[in-house]
Amino acid sequence: MSFELNRRLAARREPLPTSATVDPVTASIIRGAMETVCFEAATHLGRAASSPIINSSNERNASIIDAHGRLAAVAIGTPHLTFVSQLTVRYGLEMFKDFDWGPGDVFLGNDPDYGGGHLPDYNVYAPVFDDNGELILIQALQAHQGDTGGKDPGGFTLEATDIFTEGLAIPCLKLLHRGEKRLDVIRMIERNNRFATFRGDLAAMISAVQLAVRRLEDVIRKWGADAVKATINAEIEQSEKRLREEVSRWKDGTYEADVWIDHDTQGTKDIKVHAACTIQGDQLTVDLTGTDDRPNLVGVWNTYGNTRSYIMVQVAAAIDPGIVKNEGLFNAVEMIVPEGCIAHPPPNKPAALGSFHPACEITEAVCIALSQVVPERATPQVYKIGMPNAVIGFDAKGQMWMDQGVDARSMDSSAVQGIDGWGSSCVGLGNLLLSEAEDLESRFPIINLSREMTTDTGGAGQWRGQPGSLNVKKVLAPTMAMAWMVSSRHPLRGLCGGEDAGGYENRFEVGTPNERRIELSALAQLPAEAVIAYQHGGGGGFGPALLRDPEAVKDDVLDEKVSLQAARDKYGVVLTGSLDDYDLAVDVAATAALREQMGSAKAA
Amino acid sequence: MGYRVGIDIGGTFTDFALLKGDEVILHKNLSTPEDRSVGVMTGLKKLAEKEGLALADFLAQCDAIVHGTTVADNTLIEMNGALTGLITTEGFRDEIEYRRGYKENIWDVRLDPPKEITPRRRRLTVPERVLADGSVYKSLDEAAVREACRKLVKQKVESVAISLLFSFVNPAHEKRVAEIVAEEMPGVPISLSHQVLPRAPEYDRTSTTVVNAYVAPRVNHYLERLVERLHEAGYQKRLMVMQASGGVMTREYIEGAPIRVLASGPAGGVIGSAHVGAAKGHPNLLCVDMGGTSYDMSVVLDGAAPAEAGWNMHHRYLIGVPMVQVETLGAGGGSICHVHNGALQVGPASAGSEPGPICYGRGGVQPAITDALLMLGILEADTDFAGGSFSLTRKGVDAAFAKIGAEMGYGAEDAAFDCWRMVNANMSQAVRRTVASKGLDPKDMVMLAYGGNGPVFAAIQAEDLGIAKVLVPKASPTFSALGTLVADPAIDEERSYLSSADKVDGERLKGLWQDLEARAGRYFTDAQFANDQIKARYQLKMRYPGQNWTLAFDVRVNQGLGDLSFVDAGIGVRAVELFNERHMAEFGHVRDDEMPEITGLRLVTSVQTPSPQVSAGTSAPRAAAKAARSRRANLGRGYADTPVFRGSDLRAGSEVAGPAIIEETFTTIVVYPGWTACVDDAGDYELVRT
Structure with a gap:
């Protein structure tokens, strides 16, 4: 629990010792088998879990770590979680002797200061030994839990100044010893969670990991431990090589970007994330020096393990999507993250909200910097949302319920060169399924009044950002609502001349004398019938708006994604006809004239 | 007893299976894409000829014509359905665009x-707005x-989907909207979400309804025309159509x-498989x-192919109606x-x-799997291929694999062999993923292989997956047509009903089942x-609070509709017991x-109709078959002189020990080393595995 530990955990690891070699086709077959095991484990968890965030939102991922703590294979989940699993396991591996690792053991870790992301991300992992008792692999399964036993339900405490406020931190805990459940331990973990469904979730995680271990034992038996080790070595080497090949095609130089967070949870304004991406031959270096390090900031601390992951998410987006995701990517990228800055906090800082911000600003800064060299793959893999409106109440039996606010909506879906922003969010979040009104309203005393996209909130550009949606809901019983707002003054940035997205905005008790805009954060008691309205930010635009095909602008107006006014003011497109009669047409001459005039005004 | 005819239209061939007493007669002719009913009538004429009858007489003696069509699939592949509009609840305009956040590839920006x-x-x-309890x-x-109608008319909309929130609980608003649309847009087909998919949540229901509206005019037009043609030609019974649910x-x-x-075509194959396997x-x-482009996998359990309504993405749209699961x-x-x-x-x-x-x-200039099979000697050049429609040529094949080999650092034959290994591994992994989402282990199953290329790879994959037995039906090339013949008339519908299992309202449950009974x-x-x-089969769908996926199970199976006496005071307790049993089996x-x-109830109704009899076992004495010839081939263990058998030479009881190749009219069966093939009485x- 120190910077020293972080340095040790993140240090580059050696290949597995083996003199065996394996041909590329066999390697690819063995890797496929390991990825399938990950898929099976995550699928099993998704089917058996009881909390919606796992079984419905799919916030879970599986990865295989090798005996040296290297990421060997991944499947499913989100990129953001995928790249963080290995450090937690590496800490566990340091305790191999002390904690008496053996076949049949299952461990749990979630501690941000011991390689973890944030407390809600429970990482359940188990070693896989070969028939000679040699440790070959560790199967890890990570899933977001609805609660962590801290001050506030859900694990997010706006004013927390240390990790202990947020809940129970677990560096490495043995849940099963040699196949036997340690019931005392499991009961204690279950006790530190507010939700009844947690028991089922933990049981599902354990059984899913056990299933994966059995499958991996079969894989090792079938191919031999040496072939598996040689495969992992070869695959990691290959991914590093592939990433380096991509980087060597990028133009040498240093590309920088600043991204700002509106404020921390206590109102300290303009938190800065700075990224400098340097390309020299086949070496990519991402340097976060210059990122805010004011020690008094609250709630905007992103763990080191997370920072590494959120950098890698955007690097992975910038390369051929076919490159296999494993430790090789980390081997190819140098990351400089100053100790003590908000991207590498000192021990005991709270970590829950940091996984939102500055985590996503780190990703965004890397994206903006890289957009100068790989524009065709530059689109931010982020969620600029602060904390959605979590609504908490108690049912007739006194049991707590919570609507996490992860509703169907559109936010932060930016354009990329040649493709308008589409769908509900960036591709990286495409495995998460959002809650639907008909499910939530059957469970909670809430009515979803609206959640349509808001015209003109997508960043203008040659390729347009998707508009953000306005989610309006009414609570039918007195409840508590919690939120943290950012990305209002500093919305998601447009790229390569594209305009920024529309920002976030949140209002409580809409339509009453108490109506108020939540500028910073809220922890409010709402009376029955209160209406809350959450405007999500849109996606950023890509390329200059004046270059957008006027016919596409006309279609945007017909679709009410862009207003007639904005068609003229932002895109320089003059339309004739009426939207009401669906007979809009581009006035080609007037458009050309207006665009020329706007272009020269801009140049001047 | 009269004839029964199963017809399945594929991209290249239209397949026919004629059931005459216990006998099945197969036929195949080319499909006619411009008007597929032409190919159907051609085939029927051929069958009539085979029976020595005029078409009209033959059709008059048909008890049933059962048809599988790909019109809906083609509409979505080509995206040329009706110009469709959607009317939905204020505030929910964009659900279908959000797709609940789903994107198909999380790594490809x-x-x-x-x-x-x-x-x-x-x-x-x-x-x-209607609420969860049905109140307005x-x-x-x-x-x-x-x-809204005015705006849709302005845009020349040809088909209208209506999907309002909680319409599956209280459809009054949706029905009224439909009435108004019918007045304002006379003649335009209307799809109502509470009829197409009466369940939550809104994205699933809306997507299904919108796709229904999109394909409806083409499917209905096609079926109407086919019915007309059949009627004119002398067929007097109803045309039965295959559904993706397998009925x-x-x-x-x-x-x-x-x-x-x-997606009813693949379902037909699965139903045929279930029948043969059972x-x-x-x-x-x-x-x-x-086949030529895809490898379809499905699972039959307890002799049935359960149709599930889940996260079924087809052509990038969610289709929520029950479907036989085919990956x-x-x-x-x-x-x-x-x-x-x-x-x-590969691929x-x-x-x-x-x-x-x-x-x-x-x-063709790019090497494909069929080329690799030729290189490996599993297929042969310059002899009949695909039932004699043409023969294969070796020209250009060696050079193409030599090019791949050069990049990989070895020769052409090694390259072809690695392609074979690769495609094998891809298929095995896909099978594992398919069965994983059902909580099954392939080890416990028997593989049934069909399609032109299925039997080429079946045994080696079975070995990969720990499967000990593989069945290759003789009828495998026309399996989907056989499947339509096997499939029973069935209606599978559900209604939403949300209640804790200890607070079941028996009267409401009864009422909903009665609705379904009335429709069926x-x-x-x-x-x-x-x-x-x-x-x-009266089914309930249940889950533990907070779970998102439900399990459906039979609460009661009756012969005949109308007896709902089982819905008594004890129904809730029984439901919990049955659900827990299912949950234990599924999740341990x-x-x-x-x-x-309880999240909903379902009524699965079916009528058993005559099916082709399939015999089992081998009464004939086992005897090693005699190879017709041999050729150099690589069946996974390097090139060796390999015996080749002609399918037409084999009889019930014939045994072929691997390594060997059996050439059938429309497929090739590879008996890998360590395997033995035997022909049964059928x-x-x-x-x-030996």
Whole structure:
């Protein structure tokens, strides 16, 4: 629990010792088998879990770590979680002797200061030994839990100044010893969670990991431990090589970007994330020096393990999507993250909200910097949302319920060169399924009044950002609502001349004398019938708006994604006809004239 | 007893299976894409000729014509359905665009959006709101509906989907909207969400309804024309149509929700498999169908192919109606082999049938799996291929694999062998993923292989997966047509009902089942089936609170509709017991301290109709068959002189020990080393590990 530990955990690891070699086709077959095991484990968890965030939102991922703590294979989940699993396991591996690792053991870790992301991300992992008792692999399964036993339900405490406020931190805990459940331990973990469904979730995680271990034992038996080790070595080497090949095609130089967070949870304004991406031959270096390090900031601390992951998410987006995701990517990228800055906090800082911000600003800064060299793959893999409106109440039996606010909506879906922003969010979040009104309203005393996209909130550009949606809901019983707002003054940035997205905005008790805009954060008691309205930010635009095909602008107006006014003011497109009669047409001459005039005004 | 005819239309061939007493007669002719009913009539004439009858006489003696169609699938592949509009609840205009956040590839930032069936300008909203309990929170603004119609008319909309929130609990608003649309847009087909998919949540229901509206005019038009042609030619009974749920039903029923025929082709194959497997004493099957472009996998459990309504994405749209689950991998004979950044890859791109693999000699230049099979000696050049329609050529094949080999650092034959290994591994992994999402282990199953290429790879994959036995039916090339013949008339519908299991309202449950009974009863009566012929399975869908996926199970199975006496005071307790049993079987644990909830109920009705008899076992004495010839081939263990058998030489009881190749008319069966093939009394092949 120190910077020293972080340095040790993140240090580059050696290949597995083996003199065996394996041909590329066999390697690819063995890797496929390991990825399938990950898929099976995550699928099993998704089917058996009881909390919606796992079984419905799919916030879970599986990865295989090798005996040296290297990421060997991944499947499913989100990129953001995928790249963080290995450090937690590496800490566990340091305790191999002390904690008496053996076949049949299952461990749990979630501690941000011991390689973890944030407390809600429970990482359940188990070693896989070969028939000679040699440790070959560790199967890890990570899933977001609805609660962590801290001050506030859900694990997010706006004013927390240390990790202990947020809940129970677990560096490495043995849940099963040699196949036997340690019931005392499991009961204690279950006790530190507010939700009844947690028991089922933990049981599902354990059984899913056990299933994966059995499958991996079969894989090792079938191919031999040496072939598996040689495969992992070869695959990691290959991914590093592939990433380096991509980087060597990028133009040498240093590309920088600043991204700002509106404020921390206590109102300290303009938190800065700075990224400098340097390309020299086949070496990519991402340097976060210059990122805010004011020690008094609250709630905007992103763990080191997370920072590494959120950098890698955007690097992975910038390369051929076919490159296999494993430790090789980390081997190819140098990351400089100053100790003590908000991207590498000192021990005991709270970590829950940091996984939102500055985590996503780190990703965004890397994206903006890289957009100068790989524009065709530059689109931010982020969620600029602060904390959605979590609504908490108690049912007739006194049991707590919570609507996490992860509703169907559109936010932060930016354009990329040649493709308008589409769908509900960036591709990286495409495995998460959002809650639907008909499910939530059957469970909670809430009515979803609206959640349509808001015209003109997508960043203008040659390729347009998707508009953000306005989610309006009414609570039918007195409840508590919690939120943290950012990305209002500093919305998601447009790229390569594209305009920024529309920002976030949140209002409580809409339509009453108490109506108020939540500028910073809220922890409010709402009376029955209160209406809350959450405007999500849109996606950023890509390329200059004046270059957008006027016919596409006309279609945007017909679709009410862009207003007639904005068609003229932002895109320089003059339309004739009426939207009401669906007979809009581009006035080609007037458009050309207006665009020329706007272009020269801009140049001047 | 009269004839029964099963017809399945594929991309290249239209397949026919004629059931005459216990005998099955197969026929195949080319499909006619411009008007597919032409190919159907041609085939029927051929069958009539075979029976020595005039078409009219033959058709007059047909008890049933059962048809599987790909019209809906083709509409979505080509995206040329009706210009569709959507009317939905105010505030929910964009659900279909959000897709609940789903995107198909989380790593590819250049992923294109799906082509929109209803772009935002054709998604119009009306003020109204029904709540979860069915109460009206906001009354319907009829003027707004008329205004929406005006806008849709302006845009020349040809088909309208209506999907309002909680319409599956209280459809009053949706029905009223439909009335107004019918007034304002006379003649335009309307799809109502509470009829197409009466369940939560809104994205699933809306997507299904919108796709239904999109394909409905084409499907209905096609079926109407076919019915007309059949009628004119002398067929007097109802045309039965295959559904993706694995049952068939009258054209009149399909007309109400044509979405039900989407993906029905593969379902037919699975139903055929279940029938054959069950007859041979193998109720649990892993069915694999490998053709030219894809490898389709499905699971048969306890002799049935359960239709599930889940997260079924088809052509990038969610289709929520119950479907026999068929997973598809882009791996077939036409799958292209290539080297990408130093890695050998097979598929998913396919050479298709035109130009096809290089060895088809039709101008293909990229090596495909069929070419690799030729290199390996599993197939042979210059002899009859695909039932004698043409022969393969070796020209250009060696050079293509030499090129791959050069990139990989070895020769052409090694390259071909690695392509074979690669496609094998891809298929095995895909099978594992398919069965994983069902909580099964392939080890416990028997593989049933069909399609032109299925039997080529079946045994080696079975070995990979720990499967000990493989069945290859003789009829495998026309399996889907046989499947339509096997499939029973069936209606599978559900209603939403949310309640904790300890607070079940028996009267409401009864009422909902009665609704479903009334619908099913009407269509079965219409199709001239008697009530006592109808097998009715009353199912509940349940989950523990917080779970998102439900488990469906039988609460009662009756012969004949109308007896709901089982819905008594004890129904809740029994439901919990049955649910826990299912949960234990599925997930290995039960949550004693949690009260499960009911999310819906389902009525699965079917009528058993005559099916082809499949015999099992081998009464003939076993005898080693005699090879017709031999050739140099690599069956996974290097090149060796390998005996080749002619399928037509083999008889019941014939045994072929691996390594060996058996050439059938439309397929090739590879008996890998360590396997033995035996022909049973039905002429089907059984491969076992020895």
